[in-house]
Amino acid sequence: MVMQxxxxxxxxxxxxxxxxxxxxxLEDVRMMMDTVVRIKVYxxxxxxxxxxxxxxxxxxxxxxxxxxxxxxxxxxxxxxINRHAVHRAVTVSQELVELVEEGxxxxxxxxxxxxxxxxxxxxxxxxxxxxxxxxxxxAIEAVLPLVxxxxxxxxxxxxxxxxxxxxxDLGAIAKGYIVDRAVRFLKRRGVxxxxxxxxxxxxLFGKPPHRDLWRIGIRHPRNESGALFGILDIExxxxxxxxxxxxxxxxxxxxxxxxxxxxxxxxxNGCISVTVxxxxxxxxxxxxxGVFILGPEKGMALLASHSGxxxxxxxxxxxxxxxxATPAFDEIFHLQE
Numbered sequence: 001m002v003m004q005x006x007x008x009x010x011x012x013x014x015x016x017x018x019x020x021x022x023x024x025x026l027e028d029v030r031m032m033m034d035t036v037v038r039i040k041v042y043x044x045x046x047x048x049x050x051x052x053x054x055x056x057x058x059x060x061x062x063x064x065x066x067x068x069x070x071x072x073x074x075x076x077x078x079x080x081i082n083r084h085a086v087h088r089a090v091t092v093s094q095e096l097v098e099l100v101e102e103g104x105x106x107x108x109x110x111x112x113x114x115x116x117x118x119x120x121x122x123x124x125x126x127x128x129x130x131x132x133x134x135x136x137x138x139a140i141e142a143v144l145p146l147v148x149x150x151x152x153x154x155x156x157x158x159x160x161x162x163x164x165x166x167x168x169d170l171g172a173i174a175k176g177y178i179v180d181r182a183v184r185f186l187k188r189r190g191v192x193x194x195x196x197x198x199x200x201x202x203x204l205f206g207k208p209p210h211r212d213l214w215r216i217g218i219r220h221p222r223n224e225s226g227a228l229f230g231i232l233d234i235e236x237x238x239x240x241x242x243x244x245x246x247x248x249x250x251x252x253x254x255x256x257x258x259x260x261x262x263x264x265x266x267x268x269n270g271c272i273s274v275t276v277x278x279x280x281x282x283x284x285x286x287x288x289x290g291v292f293i294l295g296p297e298k299g300m301a302l303l304a305s306h307s308g309x310x311x312x313x314x315x316x317x318x319x320x321x322x323x324x325a326t327p328a329f330d331e332i333f334h335l336q337e
Contacts, residue, residue, distance in 0.1 A: 119167025
């Protein structure tokens with residue numbers, strides 16, 4: 001889950017301006033999961049000091065979950081699975097059970113385009129260590145058989161990996177899961193309107209000040225000045241964007257990114273970015289990755305065939321950028337000229 005390389009720009013921008021200082025949200029921003037994590041509270045029952053304490057507790061919860069889930073923390077449950085689960089079943093917490101169950105479902109749904117057993121391939125490319133490089137083709141071929149979500153066995157709260165060398169990596173689903181848990185915590189503590197954002201994962205709840213809808217700007221994926229590609233007007237829910245600009249390196253004049261296709265072992269090259277709307281940040285997070293890897297035809301067809309998720313894909317066509325969106329997404333999306 002750790003992101004070793006910086007994003008070029010945050011790709012989702014909240015376009016809410018408060019008209020009076022008294023309406024200004026309380027905000028706290030911290031570095032977690034190797035990205036910028038932000039909590040904003042617009043409405044809550046407590047004093048500013050009380051809301052600040054609730055936000056602090058939410059950050060502590062997120063930190064504990066990261067330590068438990070991250071494949072790159074030696075004492076995490078994921079790290080224990082990767083070290084020992086080939087030889088014996090590893091007992092894990094309910095959080096890991098939920099993530100692995102959902103991860104396997106989404107892996108099946110996407111035909112393996114999204115695959116939580118991709119850890120060995122990410123390690124080979126160096127994205128997990130922050131020192132990425134182009135692997136030898138023979139090494140990629142040798143690692144591909146280790147990427148197979150069907151070889152992950154979950155028996156109640158015990159996990160076994162079916163082949164030596166397999167590694168699970170929950171990075172494409174865990175960030176959204178942690179955002180969801182933070183939102184659940186804030187609601188239980190009396191916060192009625194606000195947001196939690198972690199990199200490209202954003203979850204909104206309640207209503208923004210003086211508006212019925214949240215307005216979200218999606219940055220242009222090829223414009224580093226911060227220009228917007230379009231704007232979304234949405235009710236409470238989650239928005240996630242995944243793109244080929246997030247974690248990259250250049251070798252021999254060619255740019256590579258971290259969204260690896262489990263079928264080939266190389267970065268998927270069909271599109272530039274995918275934005276997904278779903279009820280939970282976990283689902284939006286995983287769907288954005290899977291749809292990106294599937295590409296314009298298969299990815300958009302999968303989105304269109306499932307209720308509860310909507311999305312848009314930006315890709316290159318005729319030496320320029322174009323996009324496709326599900327009908328419900330297109331109704332609330334406003335392309336910027």
